[in-house]
Amino acid sequence: MNLNFIPPVLIEGEKVVELLEEDVARDNAKWVPSIVVYVVGTAPSIGAMERFISEQGSFTIKPIILYHKDGYFIVRFANEGEKDKVLCSGPHYLMRRPVIMKPWVPEFNFKDEILTTIPLWVKLPNLPLNCWNAVVLSTIGSSLGKPLYVDECTSQVNRISFARILVEVYITRPLSKMIKMHDPKGKVLEQQVWYEWKPIFCQKCL
Structure with missing residues (x-):
């Protein structure tokens, strides 16, 4: 991935990075079939999360599971149908603890959303x-x-x-x-x- 110099916008003398809709549209579409997964009270291993997701049904392509250091996972499915199937199959438990699942949205913030x-x-x-x-x-x-x-x-x-x-x-x-x-x-x-x-x-x- 090669990068290019794109001059920042100056607003009242301050440099501001301006993100346009077309700049993020492709990645928005890439992450739309994703959910945020949080296990209350503990963070399981990637392997445990992979086994948990695989138990929720059959998938056309193996879901991609990514771990964030704040203690939650992003699970990306091949399509929105498979995402919705997992979301609607709850409530879920892993290691006897409740599992919280939310659809991913561009403005997602873990500390602002998952805990409240x-x-x-x-x-x-x-x-x-x-x-x-x-x-x-x-x-x-x-x-x-x-x-x-x-x-x-x-x-x-x-x-x-x-x-x-x-x-x-x-x-x-x-x-x-x-x-x-x-x-x-x-x-x-x-x-x-x-x-x-x-x-x-x-x-x-x-």
Whole structure:
């Protein structure tokens, strides 16, 4: 990889490196089918992580696993479909510890995100059947955090006891146990929220 001199931009007399959309577009596309993986409380070896990922299913190309010294892994898959398959197969545990998985995004920052915003699988028991669609589930999920996915049984309505969605939540705040909903006739419904795993956030050490 050969490099060239590209003069920095001067803004109010200060040198500023200006990154253009076209400069990062190719690498953005390269890393989109990737997830960030963090094992709570410990950092397993690369070999342990490779075995863990291989157990999640079959892949067209062996996923690339990279370790960051801050204690997390980047796992890059051949395509977004394989990435989504692993993301939606949780919750996961490795060495009896919870595994946190997040889609990689260009602005990802480990210390800002992994330790405070975590994707959690949420069950909505006895959800009315006319609410099992992307719009309503997105609306419900948005009251908890940032909705990401529903599992296959929910999208296909193969199981009607509860809907199951993956929501990215801020664990620095109390997790809602109940959601109030108003149906089209104005009736108030109280929807229970069950979390498959609840992280414990320490206000002292963060």
